[in-house]
Amino acid sequence: MSRISPVLDRLDQNLDQSLERLFGLLGIRSISTDPAFAADCRKGAEWLVAELKLIGFDASVRDTPGHPMVVAHHEGPVGSPHVLFYGHYDVQPVDPIELWDTDPFAPSIKEIEPGRTVITGRGSADDKGQLMTFVEACRAWKQVHGNLPCRVTILFEGEEESGSPSLKPFLAANAAELKADFALVCDTSMWNRETPSICVSLRGMVGEEVTVKAANRDLHSGLYGGPAANPIRILAKALADIHDKDGHVTIPGFYDGVEETPSQVLKSWEGLDETAETLLGPVGLSIPAGEKGRSVLELTWARPTAEFNGIIGGYTGKGFKTVIAAEASAKVSFRLVHKQDPKTIRAAFQAFVRERIPGDCSVEFHPHGGSPAIQLSYDSPFLAKAKDALSDEWEKQAVTTGGGGSIPVVGDFQTYLGMESLLVGFGLDDDRIHSPNEKYELSSFHKGQRSWARILDALTR
Amino acid sequence: MSRISPVLDRLDQNLDQSLERLFGLLGIRSISTDPAFAADCRKGAEWLVAELKLIGFDASVRDTPGHPMVVAHHEGPVGSPHVLFYGHYDVQPVDPIELWDTDPFAPSIKEIEPGRTVITGRGSADDKGQLMTFVEACRAWKQVHGNLPCRVTILFEGEEESGSPSLKPFLAANAAELKADFALVCDTSMWNRETPSICVSLRGMVGEEVTVKAANRDLHSGLYGGPAANPIRILAKALADIHDKDGHVTIPGFYDGVEETPSQVLKSWEGLDETAETLLGPVGLSIPAGEKGRSVLELTWARPTAEFNGIIGGYTGKGFKTVIAAEASAKVSFRLVHKQDPKTIRAAFQAFVRERIPGDCSVEFHPHGGSPAIQLSYDSPFLAKAKDALSDEWEKQAVTTGGGGSIPVVGDFQTYLGMESLLVGFGLDDDRIHSPNEKYELSSFHKGQRSWARILDALTR
Numbered sequence: 067m068s069r070i071s072p073v074l075d076r077l078d079q080n081l082d083q084s085l086e087r088l089f090g091l092l093g094i095r096s097i098s099t100d101p102a103f104a105a106d107c108r109k110g111a112e113w114l115v116a117e118l119k120l121i122g123f124d125a126s127v128r129d130t131p132g133h134p135m136v137v138a139h140h141e142g143p144v145g146s147p148h149v150l151f152y153g154h155y156d157v158q159p160v161d162p163i164e165l166w167d168t169d170p171f172a173p174s175i176k177e178i179e180p181g182r183t184v185i186t187g188r189g190s191a192d193d194k195g196q197l198m199t200f201v202e203a204c205r206a207w208k209q210v211h212g213n214l215p216c217r218v219t220i221l222f223e224g225e226e227e228s229g230s231p232s233l234k235p236f237l238a239a240n241a242a243e244l245k246a247d248f249a250l251v252c253d254t255s256m257w258n259r260e261t262p263s264i265c266v267s268l269r270g271m272v273g274e275e276v277t278v279k280a281a282n283r284d285l286h287s288g289l290y291g292g293p294a295a296n297p298i299r300i301l302a303k304a305l306a307d308i309h310d311k312d313g314h315v316t317i318p319g320f321y322d323g324v325e326e327t328p329s330q331v332l333k334s335w336e337g338l339d340e341t342a343e344t345l346l347g348p349v350g351l352s353i354p355a356g357e358k359g360r361s362v363l364e365l366t367w368a369r370p371t372a373e374f375n376g377i378i379g380g381y382t383g384k385g386f387k388t389v390i391a392a393e394a395s396a397k398v399s400f401r402l403v404h405k406q407d408p409k410t411i412r413a414a415f416q417a418f419v420r421e422r423i424p425g426d427c428s429v430e431f432h433p434h435g436g437s438p439a440i441q442l443s444y445d446s447p448f449l450a451k452a453k454d455a456l457s458d459e460w461e462k463q464a465v466t467t468g469g470g471g472s473i474p475v476v477g478d479f480q481t482y483l484g485m486e487s488l489l490v491g492f493g494l495d496d497d498r499i500h501s502p503n504e505k506y507e508l509s510s511f512h513k514g515q516r517s518w519a520r521i522l523d524a525l526t527r
Numbered sequence: 528m529s530r531i532s533p534v535l536d537r538l539d540q541n542l543d544q545s546l547e548r549l550f551g552l553l554g555i556r557s558i559s560t561d562p563a564f565a566a567d568c569r570k571g572a573e574w575l576v577a578e579l580k581l582i583g584f585d586a587s588v589r590d591t592p593g594h595p596m597v598v599a600h601h602e603g604p605v606g607s608p609h610v611l612f613y614g615h616y617d618v619q620p621v622d623p624i625e626l627w628d629t630d631p632f633a634p635s636i637k638e639i640e641p642g643r644t645v646i647t648g649r650g651s652a653d654d655k656g657q658l659m660t661f662v663e664a665c666r667a668w669k670q671v672h673g674n675l676p677c678r679v680t681i682l683f684e685g686e687e688e689s690g691s692p693s694l695k696p697f698l699a700a701n702a703a704e705l706k707a708d709f710a711l712v713c714d715t716s717m718w719n720r721e722t723p724s725i726c727v728s729l730r731g732m733v734g735e736e737v738t739v740k741a742a743n744r745d746l747h748s749g750l751y752g753g754p755a756a757n758p759i760r761i762l763a764k765a766l767a768d769i770h771d772k773d774g775h776v777t778i779p780g781f782y783d784g785v786e787e788t789p790s791q792v793l794k795s796w797e798g799l800d801e802t803a804e805t806l807l808g809p810v811g812l813s814i815p816a817g818e819k820g821r822s823v824l825e826l827t828w829a830r831p832t833a834e835f836n837g838i839i840g841g842y843t844g845k846g847f848k849t850v851i852a853a854e855a856s857a858k859v860s861f862r863l864v865h866k867q868d869p870k871t872i873r874a875a876f877q878a879f880v881r882e883r884i885p886g887d888c889s890v891e892f893h894p895h896g897g898s899p900a901i902q903l904s905y906d907s908p909f910l911a912k913a914k915d916a917l918s919d920e921w922e923k924q925a926v927t928t929g930g931g932g933s934i935p936v937v938g939d940f941q942t943y944l945g946m947e948s949l950l951v952g953f954g955l956d957d958d959r960i961h962s963p964n965e966k967y968e969l970s971s972f973h974k975g976q977r978s979w980a981r982i983l984d985a986l987t988r
Binding site: 286292373 | 730732734741742746747748750751752753754756759760762763764766767768770803810811812816818826827830834835836837838839840842843847849850852855857860862885886887888895896931932933
């Protein structure tokens, strides 16, 4: 008999008690953004430390200038890998409270349609329900085998919903303690109700503000229109030059470090049935605007972009003013993939714009953040093992996905701990996180626990 | 002996009295934009009617819903041309009053440098001093010859500084009475202190606001960047396409109706020594941005433009927001010359933009005014005669200039009275109209009177 079967059986037997425990955590009003709930946040951290100690973790509440962290350690067999599990115990505010069908901090079980039961309450999906799937998996392993299959460090944050101000300093100050072979981050969704997924890439970003300056004051377009440089025209031309007619970015060197996505990965994405219609239809669009010949999922997960996030210049009030503005500016961002270097991209963009500025005009740049992309190798053995474990549990092939935006903690783990992350979660798109009537599927909670038990098993085999 | 010599002599003899009369008019606080001065405006109209009656005009104050008009008629010899003279008796407010060296409504004579004397006061240049040059010319003609050399109608407006709300309806209602062979408009400047000028062209304008709409809401650029259409990108591209690299406007049909300026006119403009350096230097620019190979004067006076007067879209506040906006808009204007048709230009621009809108996006247009260019024929006999008269008076060849912007009354005369205008004035660029310490050169006032006396003579010979 395999060593995982009795763990899974134990999780099935424990389900009711695990729900009771989750309800205990969900009852704590750990709203991190509102100082009035600071004591509740600490209570959440203390609750988790107590639970983890019961399981056998060396757990402690760790103070920060903000809400505390929870750090817990558990040894594994000699030579086993070391994983860091990340989740957050803080939750979003509950306003508007009148739109909730139930008390957000009095969780309940509800059958929303035949065969579909959910756990209600603030934090049920984001992220208390999710992090408890891992805690319960550890508990069952310990109960059945007296140990965990690998060395586990747990980091629970209490400020994720309020910008994680303490995270970077905490990682920097405790790098040696927290560094593991890789991280498991449980704050994401499944592809859909049937299909588990692992997110292995997140796009990086470079933000840049560009201001084109022409005359030393606003000019009358009748008196100066023709001879005088118009900064809106110069800016529009520079921005327009950034994409060719097929949606490629034309900045020299922009694609350096961009890799082609392996064909088997692209093929698996094709199977996800995400099309221009399904992605863009709900927002009123239908025609992919990015590089031609690539699917919407590839465009979002594995291709870089140049986007114009804001533009302003001249007279923008009601009516009309025949002015030639002294300056115009735009906020431009680049989503990066693979090995694109934020510094190189920023410099290349600046050079590209500078080349298009007439000799009597000038341009100024102001940086707004830059971070490289996160990309776990598609052929990572950890990835393959975790996928197999998920596929076994859900009886459906797990998919490898990417993320179009960034999840800061993943970049922080990379930066401060030199550690890659596997993003695995069991949320669903309709969980209404951050909104009234947040819920978490009972199947997510139950099969999530079983998934982690299997993943811990698989990673160490 | 010529018939003009004694008229000029009489003007020289009358100078002191003419100054006294001007001071009387300058003392009236006819600020049209401030309702507190409504009675002063009427007083200005009444003062002018009285003066004109003294000369022998059939003059009257004509009520409007706003400040009154002054209309005056004087017959000329049978078969002589009929000219309409236009000026305005209202003035700008005087704020900031503390910056005036003298009381704006207590005019004075001041020698500002050896040999250079000016008349100070609000309205001295704009436009009371100017309109009185014509009145004094008529007076001297009448005194010397008992008649005017041609039929003259005078129209003095009292709302020019507050948008002329009553002008169009007044012209429409009194078209038969006001229609003349052509108009003389005295509200402009000389080319410089030595060089008299006649402005015979004014560019027209089409204003258009364009709004590109993409998704039905703002999108997160991480989640949608790549597949989703970005309205700023679409708008920037459409605007950038409007000019080619040589500054030509690429909208099909845009140059229909644009004529090449006669080479002798271009040559006369070359003699004016207005260069990129002199025009653009003071505003911090140096490189003409319009159509290559044309002088800055030709670009401003005789070539059409497409200008972007305002643009806005997405996030434009402090910092950065990774948003893909739902819409972006720009205010675009075209300066028109010669026979360009505003309706055709507007339609061509709209078609040009529409062609560049992806199938899943939309565009909306909002018109902001449209008027054709004003262009008196360069070989008009009236123009030649007036130029000769000015050249005789100033002992320097008068130049034919254009205006880059519009002067609404000229278009209104065209529209409502089917009448062309010659724009002749004796202001200087440093007259500080609309500003504290407005002044009018004594030489402008004196030689301006003599110039009109000569022009009236020349036009009828």
